[in-house]
Amino acid sequence: xxxxxxxxxxxxxxxxxxxxxxxxxxxxxxxxxxxxxxxxxxxxxxxxxxxxxxxxxxxxxxxxxxxxxxxxxxxxxxxxxxxxxxxxxxxxxxxxxxxxxxxxxxxxxxxxxxxxxxxxxxxxxxxxxxxxxxxxxxxxxxxxxxxxxxxxxxxxxxxxxxxxxxxxx
Amino acid sequence: xxxxxxxxxxxxxxxxxxxxxxxxxxxxxxxxxxxxxxxxxxxxxxxxxxxxxxxxxxxxxxxxxxxxxxxxxxxxxxxxxxxxxxxxxxxxxxxxxxxxxx
Numbered sequence: 001x002x003x004x005x006x007x008x009x010x011x012x013x014x015x016x017x018x019x020x021x022x023x024x025x026x027x028x029x030x031x032x033x034x035x036x037x038x039x040x041x042x043x044x045x046x047x048x049x050x051x052x053x054x055x056x057x058x059x060x061x062x063x064x065x066x067x068x069x070x071x072x073x074x075x076x077x078x079x080x081x082x083x084x085x086x087x088x089x090x091x092x093x094x095x096x097x098x099x100x101x102x103x104x105x106x107x108x109x110x111x112x113x114x115x116x117x118x119x120x121x122x123x124x125x126x127x128x129x130x131x132x133x134x135x136x137x138x139x140x141x142x143x144x145x146x147x148x149x150x151x152x153x154x155x156x157x158x159x160x161x162x163x164x165x166x167x168x169x
Numbered sequence: 170x171x172x173x174x175x176x177x178x179x180x181x182x183x184x185x186x187x188x189x190x191x192x193x194x195x196x197x198x199x200x201x202x203x204x205x206x207x208x209x210x211x212x213x214x215x216x217x218x219x220x221x222x223x224x225x226x227x228x229x230x231x232x233x234x235x236x237x238x239x240x241x242x243x244x245x246x247x248x249x250x251x252x253x254x255x256x257x258x259x260x261x262x263x264x265x266x267x268x269x270x271x
Contacts (some may be wrong), residue, residue, distance in 0.1 A: 035202055051219070073251060077255045087199070098189075099188050119221075124225075129224065136231055142231075161249035
C-alpha cells in the first residue's frame with residue numbers, strides 16, 4: 001500500500017463519517033460544521049487528483065461562502081428549532097433502505113464496467129493543468145458559452161434571493 | 170496508485186448518504202445540507218473521470234466548476250425561501266409548509 005493510498009483511505013473515512021454526522025446529528029449548527037469537515041475532505045481528494053485549482057475553489061467557495069451561508073440561515077431560523085420533536089421523519093428506516101439500495105445498485109452497475117479498476121496515466125511532461133483549464137474556460141472553441149451562462153445564472157439567482165428574502169415595510 | 174474504482178465507490182456512498190439526508194430530514198435547511206452532499210459526490214466523480222481519462226480534455230473540470238456555480242445559486246435561493254417562509258409561517262419543518270398542498 002502506497003502513501004497516497006493511505007492518505008486516500010483516511011480522507012475517505014473522514015468524508016463518510018462526517019457526512020453521516022451531517023445527516024444524523026440533532027443540532028443543526030453542528031450539522032453545518034460537520035459539512036465543513038466533509039467539504040474539506042473533498043478538497044483533499046481534488047488535491048490528490050491533481051486538480052489544484054478546484055481544491056482551492058472548493059475551500060474558498062464551498063467552505064468560505066456556502067457553509068457560512070448555511071450557518072447564517074440556521075441561526076436566523078433557530079428560535080423554535082432547538083430541537084423540538086424528532087429530527088428525522090417517521091419512515092426514516094425506509095429511506096435508509098432506499099439509500100442502501102441506491103448504493104448497492106450503483107456499485108453493482110459500476111463493477112460490471114470494464115474501466116472500473118483503471119489506473120491513472122501519468123501527466124505528460126510539462127503539462128499545465130491549471131493553464132489548460134483557464135484556456136478552456138474562455139476560448140470560443142472551448143467552454144466560453146457555458147461559462148458565461150453560469151455567470152448570468154449566478155447573477156439572476158442572487159437577485160432572486162434578495163427579492164425573495166426582502167421584507168416590505 | 171489509486172484505482173478509479175475507489176473514487177467511484179466513495180462518491181456512490183457519499184451520494185447515498187446525501188440521499189438519505191434529503192429524504193428523511195424534517196428541517197428544510199437540513200434537506201439543503203443533504204443536497205450539498207449529493208452535489209459533492211457528483212463533483213468527485215467528474216474530477217476523477219477527468220484525471221483517469223484523457224487529461225487534455227478539460228470538460229470534467231469545467232463541468233465541476235459549473236456545478237459549483239449552480240450549487241451556490243441553489244443555496245442562495247433555497248435559503249432565501251426558507252427564511253421567507255420562516256418569517257411568514259414561523260416554521261422550517263418541511264412537512265408543515267403545506268400551502269400548496271391540496
